[in-house]
Structure formats: structure tokens, C-alpha cells
Amino acid sequence: MVVVEDSPTPLRLEPPRYKISPEVLLAANESATPFVVMKIPGRGMGAVAIRDIKQGELILRENPLFTLPLKIDGDPEELVLAALSNLSSNARSQFINLSHHSHSKSGSNTEDELGIDGPTALSILQTNAISASPGNLGIFPQIARLNHGCGGAFNAVYNFRPPIAKPEAETSTDEEQEPEDFGFMVLHALKPIPANTELLTTYFTSRLPRSQRRDYLLQHYHFACDCALCSLPEAEIKESDARMEEVDELRKRLGLWATEGEGGIEGDDAIRVINKYWAVSEAEAYWSERGQMASDAAHVAAAHSDRLATTAWAGLASIWYGYELGADSDPAQAMGYFAYNPEGHFAWGTRKELVVGSPSPWILAGL
Numbered sequence: 001m002v003v004v005e006d007s008p009t010p011l012r013l014e015p016p017r018y019k020i021s022p023e024v025l026l027a028a029n030e031s032a033t034p035f036v037v038m039k040i041p042g043r044g045m046g047a048v049a050i051r052d053i054k055q056g057e058l059i060l061r062e063n064p065l066f067t068l069p070l071k072i073d074g075d076p077e078e079l080v081l082a083a084l085s086n087l088s089s090n091a092r093s094q095f096i097n098l099s100h101h102s103h104s105k106s107g108s109n110t111e112d113e114l115g116i117d118g119p120t121a122l123s124i125l126q127t128n129a130i131s132a133s134p135g136n137l138g139i140f141p142q143i144a145r146l147n148h149g150c151g152g153a154f155n156a157v158y159n160f161r162p163p164i165a166k167p168e169a170e171t172s173t174d175e176e177q178e179p180e181d182f183g184f185m186v187l188h189a190l191k192p193i194p195a196n197t198e199l200l201t202t203y204f205t206s207r208l209p210r211s212q213r214r215d216y217l218l219q220h221y222h223f224a225c226d227c228a229l230c231s232l233p234e235a236e237i238k239e240s241d242a243r244m245e246e247v248d249e250l251r252k253r254l255g256l257w258a259t260e261g262e263g264g265i266e267g268d269d270a271i272r273v274i275n276k277y278w279a280v281s282e283a284e285a286y287w288s289e290r291g292q293m294a295s296d297a298a299h300v301a302a303a304h305s306d307r308l309a310t311t312a313w314a315g316l317a318s319i320w321y322g323y324e325l326g327a328d329s330d331p332a333q334a335m336g337y338f339a340y341n342p343e344g345h346f347a348w349g350t351r352k353e354l355v356v357g358s359p360s361p362w363i364l365a366g367l
């Protein structure tokens with residue numbers, strides 16, 4: 001039996017404020033971005049907001065320096081060096097200046113004419129590459145400066161956008177590929193980001209208890225996370241861990257709606273699970289994935305032909321996808337459409353008719 005809570009009190013995750021020197025600020029004002037890259041104690045470099053950034057604001061749109069396939073044949077060091085040799089010297093220096101955790105033991109440490117050796121190049125790639133288009137990694141030099149925050153501590157989300165189709169006259173097979181031809185990354189503010197606080201993203205699905213998050217980050221990224229969530233006092237960590245586990249269980253329980261009949265759950269139970277998820281994630285100050293959750297709820301509501309609930313959940317999904325992926329993103333636009341045309345939802349009427357229920361009143365009151 002799922003009990004729906006009233007508006008929970010969110011965890012307080014106070015981000016540190018950083019002093020930005022006048023020279024750095026002056027240089028930053030000339031660039032179009034609302035942040036500067038500067039030294040962050042214990043984290044190397046990081047991105048700090050130079051003004052208040054609004055929730056859902058597009059912070060940055062960035063092309064890759066280069067991309068590589070995730071699955072490769074042959075020597076990865078040679079592959080990175082080959083990619084670097086195709087770059088301009090300016091782009092190559094941007095890559096060389098990125099941080100990296102270590103050299104691998106194998107290979108030669110001799111720098112060639114590219115100004116970097118194979119093991120270092122590979123280490124920079126491993127520390128900074130993010131997945132871009134399906135099956136590809138990319139180096140996005142400004143996004144690469146974002147440090148990691150767990151759960152409710154991260155406030156910015158990057159997302160890949162495929163290339164915008166060009167009119168036929170502008171595409172030529174003879175021409176060199178432009179960076180835009182590959183697609184680009186957009187970075188949005190998931191939460192309001194106050195001036196002088198750090199922009200943090202998440203390097204992995206961090207809704208796990210702290211010890212598991214720590215192990216993962218140490219193993220894959222070679223650092224001990226000191227984000228606001230990981231730095232909470234022990235008693236609060238315990239409560240946070242319990243909420244993270246509950247969120248995970250709720251997600252698993254929601255998955256049971258896909259099973260019709262025995263072993264499955266009914267549509268109204270699925271919606272209670274989602275309302276409960278929302279309450280637990282609110283208490284944890286974890287706002288990511290709300291677009292997806294509300295979109296799942298809209299799916300359940302549409303399948304059971306609950307018009308009112310489909311409208312409410314799809315509207316909510318459109319707002320939260322808008323914060324996380326951009327109001328112009330396909331998911332935000334599609335959900336906006338379903339909010340006005342619930343019967344147009346692809347799942348409409350695919351299950352028995354049932355009033356499943358709308359978002360808890362405190363969720364709607366907070367919009």
C-alpha cells in the first residue's frame with residue numbers, strides 16, 4: 001500500500017560561494033556564457049556562475065572538438081592521436097589543457113609533433129569524453145570543465161542534439177565535415193543557479209547510496225566525491241541513503257504496471273507510486289528525471305483513458321523536460337501536445353478504462 005505524502009521539506013544542500021577575481025570577471029563578460037572556468041579548491045578547475053542563472057535556462061550550446069566511436073578496433077592511443085592530428089593547433093591546445101587523472105603505464109611517453117604522447121592523450125579522453133550521438137563519444141571542451149555533484153547536488157544537465165538537417169543544396173559529399181554536421185550539446189539549468197556558485201552536472205545515474213556512489217566514482221573517475229550531498233553529516237547521509245533506496249524501489253514497482261494481470265499493478269497504483277516518488281525525490285532535493293516520471297504517468301493515464309490525468313501529467317512532463325532538456329526539445333514539445341490532445345497520446349485507450357489520478361495537489365501548487 002503506497003501512502004501519498006503532503007509537501008515534504010527538501011534537504012538543504014548549501015552550495016559554496018566562490019569569489020571571482022575582477023580580471024576573470026572582465027574576461028568572462030566578453031564571452032557570451034554566464035559562467036567562468038576557474039580554480040575550485042580540491043577539484044582542479046570548474047565552472048562558476050557569474051550571474052543568477054534561471055531554472056531551465058540554456059547555459060551553453062557547444063560543438064565537439066572531435067568525436068570517436070565507442071567501440072573501436074585497434075590501438076585506442078593511436079586513434080586519439082589520429083583525431084588530434086586532424087585538429088587546428090588551437091583546438092588541439094584546448095584538448096591538451098583539459099585535466100586528466102593519470103598516465104597509463106604502457107606506451108611511450110615521448111611527445112611527438114602533436115605536443116602530447118599517446119598515454120596522456122588517452123587519459124585526457126577517458127577523463128573528459130561524454131557520450132554524444134548513439135555509439136559515439138565526444139570532447140566538448142567547456143562542458144568538460146563541469147565537475148560532478150551527486151543526487152540533489154547537481155544543477156545542470158547536458159543533452160545531445162542531432163544535427164539540424166540542411167537544405168539539399170548546402171550538402172556536398174566533397175566538402176569537409178563541419179562540427180555542426182555531427183550535432184551539438186546543450187546545457188540547461190535543472191535548478192536555479194545563484195551567482196558565484198558552481199555549475200555541477202552528474203557523471204552517472206547517481207541515485208544510489210553514498211558508499212556505492214563513492215566506489216563508482218573512485219573506480220571510474222579516480223576521485224573521492226566531496227559534493228554537498230556526500231559531505232552531509234553522517235545522520236543525514238543515512239536518511240538520504242534510505243531515500244535513494246526507496247526511490248529505486250519505487251521505480252522498480254512502477255515497472256510492474258507493464259505486466260497486465262497477475263504480478264502486475266493497476267494504473268491507479270502506478271500513479272500512487274509516481275506521486276510517492278515525487279514526494280521522496282522532493283525530500284531529497286533530487287529534481288532530475290522528473291520529466292521522464294511525469295511522462296510515464298501520462299502514459300499510464302492515457303492507456304486507461306483518464307483524460308484529466310493525461311492532461312495534468314503531460315503538462316507537468318512538458319515543464320520538467322523543458323527544464324532538463326530545453327523547452328524546444330522533442331520530449332517537451334511532444335508532452336505539450338499531449339497535454340492539449342490527450343486522446344492523441346500513442347497509448348490512448350490501450351488498457352481498460354480507469355480513473356488513475358492526477359499529480360498530488362502540492363506538486364501542482366508548486367508550479
Ligand SMILES: C[S@@+](CC[C@H](N)C(=O)[O-])C[C@H]1O[C@@H](n2cnc3c(N)ncnc32)[C@H](O)[C@@H]1O
Pocket residue numbers: 042043044045046098099100101127128144145146147148149221222223224225226227
Ligand atoms: C571532466 S573533469 C572536470 C573538470 C576538471 N575539474 C578540470 O580541472 O578540468 C573530471 C575531473 O574533475 C575532478 N572532479 C569532478 N568532480 C569532482 C568532485 N565532485 N569532487 C572532486 N573532484 C572532482 C576529478 O579530478 C575528475 O577526474
